[in-house]
Amino acid sequence: MKPIHSSKNPELKQLRLLFEKARERKKKGLFVIEGEREIKKALLGKYNFTQIFIEEGSTPETPEVQALLYQTTAFQVEKNAFQRISRRSGSEKILAVSETKSHELEHLKLSDQALILVVEAPEKPGNIGALYRTAAAAKMDAVIIANPKTDFYNPNSIRSSLGSIFLLPSALASSSKVISYLNKKSFSIVAAALEPDAIPYNQYDYKTPCALILGTESSGLETNWLEAAHQSLIIPMAKTVDSLNLSVSAGILMYEAQRKNNRLEK
Numbered sequence: 001m002k003p004i005h006s007s008k009n010p011e012l013k014q015l016r017l018l019f020e021k022a023r024e025r026k027k028k029g030l031f032v033i034e035g036e037r038e039i040k041k042a043l044l045g046k047y048n049f050t051q052i053f054i055e056e057g058s059t060p061e062t063p064e065v066q067a068l069l070y071q072t073t074a075f076q077v078e079k080n081a082f083q084r085i086s087r088r089s090g091s092e093k094i095l096a097v098s099e100t101k102s103h104e105l106e107h108l109k110l111s112d113q114a115l116i117l118v119v120e121a122p123e124k125p126g127n128i129g130a131l132y133r134t135a136a137a138a139k140m141d142a143v144i145i146a147n148p149k150t151d152f153y154n155p156n157s158i159r160s161s162l163g164s165i166f167l168l169p170s171a172l173a174s175s176s177k178v179i180s181y182l183n184k185k186s187f188s189i190v191a192a193a194l195e196p197d198a199i200p201y202n203q204y205d206y207k208t209p210c211a212l213i214l215g216t217e218s219s220g221l222e223t224n225w226l227e228a229a230h231q232s233l234i235i236p237m238a239k240t241v242d243s244l245n246l247s248v249s250a251g252i253l254m255y256e257a258q259r260k261n262n263r264l265e266k
Contacts, residue, residue, distance in 0.1 A: 001054070001069065001076040007084040011075060015053065016085055018097065022151035029100050031153035033163075035092040036065050041163030043068075051075065051097040055082040057095035068096070087155060096165060100153055101174045105144070105181045110169075114141040115257050116187075117250060117253040120175060120215045120225060123145040129160025130247035136164035138254040139263060143168050144211075147222075148174040179228045186213045190251055191229035193221050198232035206257040215255075216245050 004012060005061065017024045018032045025031045033039050042049075043064050052074040060066045067176060068074070077085075086092060117135050122128050129256065135143050150157070154170060158165055174180070182189055190204065191213040213229065215221035226232070235244060235252055244252075258264050 003155050004053075004077045006078075006080060007081040009081070010075070011051070012053075012085055013079065015051075015095065019085070019087065019155055021240040025100065025153055026149060030097050031100055031158075032155060033065070033096045033098055033158060034087055034094075035159075035163070036060055036062060036094050036167075038158060038163035039065055039068070039094065039096050041121055042096070042166040045166035047101070047166060048099045049096050050099060053082070053095040054087075055079055055093040057188050060094060064147060065094070066160065071211060083171075087159075103152060103170050105177060105242055106172045106173045108144075108169055108171050110141055110185065110209065112151075113261075114187075114210075115206070115208055115254075115261065115263070116140060116142040116144060116211050117254060118144045118146055118178060118213045119246075119250070120184075120213070120221055121149050122216065122246065123149045124155035125150055125154040126160045127246050128154075129157040129162075129165060131250055132157070132161040132165040132168060134162075134192065134247050134251040135254060136167045138258055140168065140254055140258075142170065143173045144173070144178055146173065146178045146225075148172045175224055177253050179224065182211050183228070185209060189225075189229050190253075191221055191225055191232050192235070192253060193226055193229070193232045194234060195226060195229075195232035198234045200255055201233040201235050204231060204233055204260075206259060206260045210257060212250070212253045212257060214246060214250050217243055233264065238249065 052068050056076050134257045188210045
């Protein structure tokens, strides 16, 4: 491994730019993953690593991550220098740089029984990460982000997903393109929305292929989604509560859809 003793090292400066600037990530086609657990999940997602940075005196616990030290360009970083670039206050001892992936709709490979989550214009990276963590736990087949507002590889999305963002097929596109895609593939489009024809979420059959559509907590779904939906669903709640957290609402719908399709035990 190549030693690094100063936080002013050019490699660490580039690493800091990838951490902080979405424009730099897009320009380079690279992003940063912090933490051994997250790196391991990116390996499962078949991401291609270009560099590994490990704090001096540390050793990865898992064989898969240990192997990366010999399969890519690896740097051993002096402890103080490493802590200056780490975002987790010393709780993680390893960082990796990986190539980004294409997230075109056309690249999704979905079966005729697919259950997918579509989220329109989520803005908070933490929410996006939480959605992916729940979607992975619920064994969804894919996640589509319509009208994306935030860089897919934002470090906070990765962190809050605990690396689950790497495990699910994903696509990013405008709402109009996503709606066209879903109709072409004969998906049932089911929207979480307070519409006059909405029914309680547990009364719907979720016949596949099925897409669960959710909007932002503040403004909900745009009109084009409401017009495209084959059915609107509501989650009954106490009158004293205005709304549920986006990831909580999504989790309720995803698990109900999987339950109705007898997929929770698989």
